Amino acid sequence: MSTSVIKLLPDHIANQIAAGEVVQRPASVVKELLENSVDAGAIQITLLIEDAGKSLIKVIDNGCGISETDIRLAFERHATSKIRKAEDLFAITTMGFRGEALASIAAVSQVECVSKTPDSSTGTRLVIEGGKVKEQLPEASMTGTSIAVKNLFFNIPARRNFLKSDSVELRHIYEEFIRIALAHPDKRLKLVNNGTEIYNLLPGTHKQRIISIFGNKMADNLLQIREQTTVITISGFLTMPSVAKKIKGEQYFFINKRFVKNSYLHHAIMAAYEGLLQPETYPSYFVFIDIDPAEIDVNIHPTKTEIKFRDDRTVYHLLKAAARKTLGINAVSQPMDFDVERSIHIPFDETKTPKIPTIEVHPDYNPFTNPAPQGRSVEKIQVPTVNIPKNWEELYKIAALTKADVQNSDPPENDLIALTQQIEVSLHEETEIFQLFKKYIVYKRGSQVFIIHQQYAHERVLYENFQKSIRNRSILSQQMLIPVKIEFTPHEIEYLSKIKHLLSDFGFDFEWIGRNEIALYGMPVDLQIEHAEEIFKNLCQNLTEYSDAEEVINDVLCRQIAFVSAYRSGQILHQEAMARLVNELFKLENPAAGIRRKKTFIQLQSTDIDKWFN
Incomplete structure (x- = not known):
């Protein structure tokens, strides 16, 4: 007689497995609890965080x-007040409906819930640890619910060890809070982190909520999008193409007030911006779509951030057309905004009598016959030449000996790097160097031609120079006569305060x-003032995704400064600038690799060009 090897898992193990899908990190708990508050009809919601949500989420x-009879049932699996039958899944108007969240949270944490309904004289306090009820007692409380989730993953140390740094986890928590805040501008929401108030958002319009957060x-820079059809209603805001960023920042879609991630809808927005954006830049958008719940399916994933449309092509084309219409209207003029307080002060001296302006004309002046003013002369520009060391040809003889068919194939990258390390641009011998298409530098010497991407090459040079300066602690700071004010979101301010000492080492004084x-008050020498805010914003966006390590911060800073300070494609370069760039590039240890993981130049020989004609 064979023994059974299949066993029914105990409830507490099944709950922990289910929690792996619902509760991935502290931000997952924040999302579920905030959505429950919204479904409960709350108009005031406060979120308290300690230790990046690892110690406390309240x-x-x-x-x-929640009534006394329902409070314990609320923490059972698949217990919900949102749906009653299968057909209800296609008419969902609430944030939650699965009945999994509270059970999953209670399975991996210590939960304390205090709740009271309007018709009850007292509330109820329920304590659960690892999915097991420890205590249920009556307690005096205000109408509403307070849920404290303590010591997340206390009974699964392996899961707790896989959590990221506090700054990364906090960023995800802030993002979940912002999504709820954007979807429900009619509610007052507050976020407090380790006793410090980060957000205190008052009820208002969608635009006021966006401005209060960002x-x-x-x-x-907000352009209102509004379109009402028999299929969907589209509202929200797009940002002007001129303020598009180099990182994907504030991009939000809400379907029936539910935040969703949908690459198809994103493509519709980007298609509407086609031809209006600079290369490698991304607009911000806040798009709210109202649609019949029967036309969508939100029961795709436990996180409920993915949905399916019954007719996604129609939604795509309507959204794209609405976005194009918005961008087209506002390309000519931007409407006045009376929701935002503004005042324009035009100075006027009332003591002076206004008079009609006059124009003075010199009747005897002839620009074609009159001599140039004294002290001015036409300068003759000396076009510099470039030079290569005397042993330049020897390098090719050595290469030819080591690889017989070097003239019939492209040199390996290692050989190319070793070869170009010997290049030195000088202004003493004749050579050919010129700009092509305002994007490339063509440098010719003998039978060799180097086509250099001026932006990628300059980025590499600047990056290496900053890395060297950081190692030598030799970065200089330039002080500004007038300090520049830069505005940040609360969580960006919090992050900048942690790395202020590292930014000071880079020459940023604020x-x-x-x-x-x-x-x-000050920033690195040679950095343009208009790039300062961009660097700080990109820094907050990139670093909170990775690490708080000093070497990572230094590397990202070097890259960001190189990105914004380098020559741009389309920028005209003079001979001196091109010669200097070529000289500095080929002095690097690895000049062929750009910091965008793209080549900085390609090499051609005369024999390569001959092949094109044979």
Whole structure:
């Protein structure tokens, strides 16, 4: 008689397995608890965070509350008040409906829930640890619910060890909070991290909510999108193409007030921007789509951030057309915005009598016959030449000996690097160097031609120079006569405060002014002032994704400064600049590789060109 090898898992193990899909990190808990508060009809929601959510995540709301008889059942698997039958899955109007979240959270943490309904005289306090109820008692409380999730993954140390750094986990928490805040501008939401208030958002319009989260500078760059059809209603805001960023920042889609990720809809927005954006830049957008719940399926993934449309092609084309219409209308003029307070001060001296301006004309002046003014002369520009060491030809003889068919094939990358290390551009001997298509530098010597991408090459040179300066602690800072104010979001301010000492080493001198602003007093020499804000924003976006390690921060900083400071494609370069760039590039240890993982140049020989005609 054979023994059974298939066993029914105990409930606590099954809950932990289910929690692996629902509760991936502290931000997952934040998302589920905030959505429950929204479904409860709360108009005031407070989120308290400690230790990046690892020690405490607490959500307090003034919603409908949970009754004494339902509070324990709410933490059972597949227990929900949102649906009753299978058909309800295609008419979902609430954020949650699976009945998995609370059970999954309670299975991997210590939960304390206090709740009271409006018609109850007292509330109920429920304590659960690792999925097991420890205590249920009556307790005096206000109407609404307070859920505290403590010591997340305390009973699964392996999962806890896989959590990222505090800055990374906090960024995900902030992002979940922002998504809920954007979807529900009619609610007051507050976020407190380790006792510090990060957000305190008052009820208002969608535009006011966007500005309160992302700063006042966003106000001037928002273009309203609005389209109502029999299929869907589209509303929200796009940003002007001129303020597109080099990173994918604020891009949000909400379907029936639910944040979703949808590459198809994203493509519709990007198609509408086609021809309006600079290369490798991305617009921000906040798009809200209302559609009949029967036309979508949100029961795709436990996180409920993926949906399917019954007719996705129609939605795509309607969204694309609405976005194009918005961008087309606002390409000519931007409408006045009366929601944002502005004041324009035009100085006027009332003591002076206004008079009609006059134009003075010199009747005897002839620009074709009059001599040039004294002290001015036409300069003759000396076109510099470049030079190669005397042993240049010997390098090719050596290469020819080591590889017999070197003239009939492209040299390996290692040989190319070794070869170009010997190049030295000088201004003493004749050579040929010129710019092609305002994008490439063509450098010819003998039978060799190097076509150099001026932007990628300059980025590589600047990156290496900054790396060297950091190692030698020799970065110079230039002080500005007038400090520059830069506005940040609260979580960006919090992150910058942690790395302020590293930014100081790079030459950035700034202090906090107000709650969400800094005053920039100094920055690295040769860095343009208009690039300072871009560097800080990109820094916050990139670094919180990876690490707090000093070497990582230094590397990202070097790259960001190189990106914004390098020559651009389309920029005209003079002979001196081209010669200097070629000289500095080939002095590097690895000149062929750009910091974008692209080549900085290609090499051709006369025999390669001969092949084109044979």
